[in-house]
Amino acid sequence: MTRQTRGPAGQTARLSVVLAAVTGFSFAAAAQDITVTSYGGIWEEAITECYAKEFNKRTGYKANVLIGSPAQWLSQVEANPDDPPINVIVSTQPNVLAAAEKGLYEPMTEENVPNLKDVPQFFKDAVEGHGACFDYGAFIIAYNKDTVKNPPKTTKELVERTLKGEWVLTMPSISYAISPTVLVWGFADLYGGDVNNVDPAFDVFKQLKDSGNMIAWSSVTDFLNQMSTGEADIGMYWDGRAWAFIDKGNDWLGVVAPEDEAVMTCVAMNAVKNSPPSVWEYLNIVFEPGPMSCFSDYLQYGVTNKLVTYSDKLKNRITPWDATRTGPAREIGKNTAAWIERWNKEIGH
Amino acid sequence: MSNTTSATPSAPLRRTRGFAGAVSPWWILLAGAFLVFFFVAPIANNLLNTDNLATLAERNPPSFYYKKLLTDAYYLKIVGVTVALSVGVTLICVLVGYPVALYLVRYAGRWSGLVIFLLIAPLLTSIIMRTFGWRVIFARRGILNDFLLSIDMLERPIMFLNGPGSVVVGLVHVLVPFMVLSIASVLRSIDPQIEESARILGANRFQTFLRVTFPLSLDGIGTGFIIVFLLANGSFVTLLLLGGGELRTLPLLIYQQFTISRDFQFAAAMSNVLLAIAVGCLYLQLRLIRRKGVKG
Numbered sequence: 001m002t003r004q005t006r007g008p009a010g011q012t013a014r015l016s017v018v019l020a021a022v023t024g025f026s027f028a029a030a031a032q033d034i035t036v037t038s039y040g041g042i043w044e045e046a047i048t049e050c051y052a053k054e055f056n057k058r059t060g061y062k063a064n065v066l067i068g069s070p071a072q073w074l075s076q077v078e079a080n081p082d083d084p085p086i087n088v089i090v091s092t093q094p095n096v097l098a099a100a101e102k103g104l105y106e107p108m109t110e111e112n113v114p115n116l117k118d119v120p121q122f123f124k125d126a127v128e129g130h131g132a133c134f135d136y137g138a139f140i141i142a143y144n145k146d147t148v149k150n151p152p153k154t155t156k157e158l159v160e161r162t163l164k165g166e167w168v169l170t171m172p173s174i175s176y177a178i179s180p181t182v183l184v185w186g187f188a189d190l191y192g193g194d195v196n197n198v199d200p201a202f203d204v205f206k207q208l209k210d211s212g213n214m215i216a217w218s219s220v221t222d223f224l225n226q227m228s229t230g231e232a233d234i235g236m237y238w239d240g241r242a243w244a245f246i247d248k249g250n251d252w253l254g255v256v257a258p259e260d261e262a263v264m265t266c267v268a269m270n271a272v273k274n275s276p277p278s279v280w281e282y283l284n285i286v287f288e289p290g291p292m293s294c295f296s297d298y299l300q301y302g303v304t305n306k307l308v309t310y311s312d313k314l315k316n317r318i319t320p321w322d323a324t325r326t327g328p329a330r331e332i333g334k335n336t337a338a339w340i341e342r343w344n345k346e347i348g349h
Numbered sequence: 350m351s352n353t354t355s356a357t358p359s360a361p362l363r364r365t366r367g368f369a370g371a372v373s374p375w376w377i378l379l380a381g382a383f384l385v386f387f388f389v390a391p392i393a394n395n396l397l398n399t400d401n402l403a404t405l406a407e408r409n410p411p412s413f414y415y416k417k418l419l420t421d422a423y424y425l426k427i428v429g430v431t432v433a434l435s436v437g438v439t440l441i442c443v444l445v446g447y448p449v450a451l452y453l454v455r456y457a458g459r460w461s462g463l464v465i466f467l468l469i470a471p472l473l474t475s476i477i478m479r480t481f482g483w484r485v486i487f488a489r490r491g492i493l494n495d496f497l498l499s500i501d502m503l504e505r506p507i508m509f510l511n512g513p514g515s516v517v518v519g520l521v522h523v524l525v526p527f528m529v530l531s532i533a534s535v536l537r538s539i540d541p542q543i544e545e546s547a548r549i550l551g552a553n554r555f556q557t558f559l560r561v562t563f564p565l566s567l568d569g570i571g572t573g574f575i576i577v578f579l580l581a582n583g584s585f586v587t588l589l590l591l592g593g594g595e596l597r598t599l600p601l602l603i604y605q606q607f608t609i610s611r612d613f614q615f616a617a618a619m620s621n622v623l624l625a626i627a628v629g630c631l632y633l634q635l636r637l638i639r640r641k642g643v644k645g
Contacts, residue, residue, distance in 0.1 A: 230490025333405030
């Protein structure tokens with residue numbers, strides 16, 4: 001017996017035990033690894049550097065960052081809710097409400113994400129208590145300083161001077177995910193309508209379209225391409241992305257926060273049901289002042305933990321959330337399909 | 350074994366039989382099962398789609414969407430634009446591609462390899478890069494406008510982009526190699542002696558082309574037509590990047606439904622209509638080719 005144990009068979013047995021221990025450990029580790037999501041471009045860099053790496057440092061588990069869009073991620077989870085391929089989803093307010101009501105998300109409270117206690121109620125209400133928004137952006141005016149010497153101060157002035165033919169304006173296409181909020185609701189609200197009466201927005205965009213001075217951008221990079229190639233002189237865009245572009249040496253781009261209040265939308269992160277418990281640690285990191293500040297430095301967007309202190313550079317750039325307009329996410333979500341159809345028929349891009 | 354390798358007149362036939370015999374019915378069954386599982390079943394699911402996906406929008410039965418697509422004037426127009434764009438692009442590809450294919454086969458000689466490389470080279474780069482190249486050229490302050498302004502042909506820049514013209518140019522650029530290669534492969538199989546015979550019998554070059562070469566190459570045009578039409582019918586990136594939303598087709602609307610409305614039922618209905626259009630056009634084209642093409 002002793003000889004057998006010491007012989008090759010015994011070595012194999014011992015090796016098997018060691019392997020089982022090692023692989024068992026690695027399976028346990030893998031079971032706590034998570035897949036998180038991010039939009040493309042600088043978003044991916046920020047999510048990886050500020051959140052995923054921090055998560056790995058603290059827990060030893062890996063957070064794989066998946067690039068895409070909320071609609072795509074939700075579809076992937078809906079296809080396999082019992083063993084979801086994604087554990088944390090970044091998404092817009094209407095998508096959070098729809099997914100939470102469908103039961104795709106775990107309830108997110110201060111018990112499992114303690115840092116939520118420092119997030120203003122406003123950002124929890126924005127997603128009706130299904131967690132909270134972690135960052136927000138204001139839809140501002142960005143212009144080419146070389147071709148627009150006297151930029152407009154308000155959104156209404158932007159519209160009036162576009163109709164006069166002073167420049168070529170680029171606005172998001174209706175095929176851009178946030179357009180129902182920033183275009184349809186945003187302009188309806190600005191011109192005296194509301195979520196149930198969006199005629200004023202359609203009237204404005206019909207005029208802009210008929211003027212021949214408006215084109216459309218289909219993605220956030222498309223806007224920058226149009227401005228860089230001179231296709232457009234001025235447009236409406238996200239404040240953070242505009243500043244990030246300027247900081248990359250494009251100081252010909254100027255930014256105006258409209259005095260008639262920019263539309264603000266915020267982005268939430270939620271834990272998908274049937275995910276490993278480590279998702280809560282990840283989400284707690286997301287809402288923690290340090291990593292959030294890191295995220296904000298990358299994207300130049302406002303973040304929602306009130307304990308975050310912005311760098312001097314960002315202080316003057318980030319539009320205060322209480323100086324913006326926000327739409328009713330649920331009603332916008334309910335009306336999106338109808339608005340898109342109407343836009344297709346009446347405006348066309 | 351010896352039968353199949355012996356140099357008897359029936360040897361090739363035997364080899365053919367041998368090849369056919371080598372294809373086991375199980376392989377055919379496997380291929381059939383693959384098609385059923387990955388093609389027929391998804392389409393059937395699409396047809397009967399009553400999904401229950403996360404959305405705040407109101408749900409409707411599938412018939413609601415088909416009715417809307419087939420009765421609403423707007424959607425009928427979109428269907429018409431989709432077909433017209435695909436047919437238009439395909440015809441332009443024939444007009445552009447045929448001379449290139451003819452040159453490649455009949456006149457390029459030792460340069461034919463280079464011509465084929467030049468044709469295929471653009472396919473090696475991403476369609477997005479190729480399409481973006483057109484944006485740089487067509488931009489309001491782009492190369493084309495700058496040139497036209499510099500020679501005083503324009504007083505102010507023209508918007509070349511964001512319209513049907515730029516989309517057609519982009520699609521033709523992307524798809525014309527498929528047409529050229531389809532036509533060239535058939536032209537290459539035409540015996541030049543047939544054309545020479547026509548010339549000897551008194552036909553001039555144009556008559557020879559019109560009455561001999563062109564009819565004999567109809568199969569190549571037909572093949573190219575089908576490939577280009579189907580690719581144009583489902584094209585999406587070029588429309589998105591060069592059309593600026595001004596030219597709306599079914600693929601663009603499907604994209605909207607998937608990414609913004611999350612109305613998968615409407616998207617499924619649209620994709621089924623698009624598929625039906627593609628199959629219908631394919632059937633018509635095949636009938637046309639059989640009628641006009643070279644018989645046996």
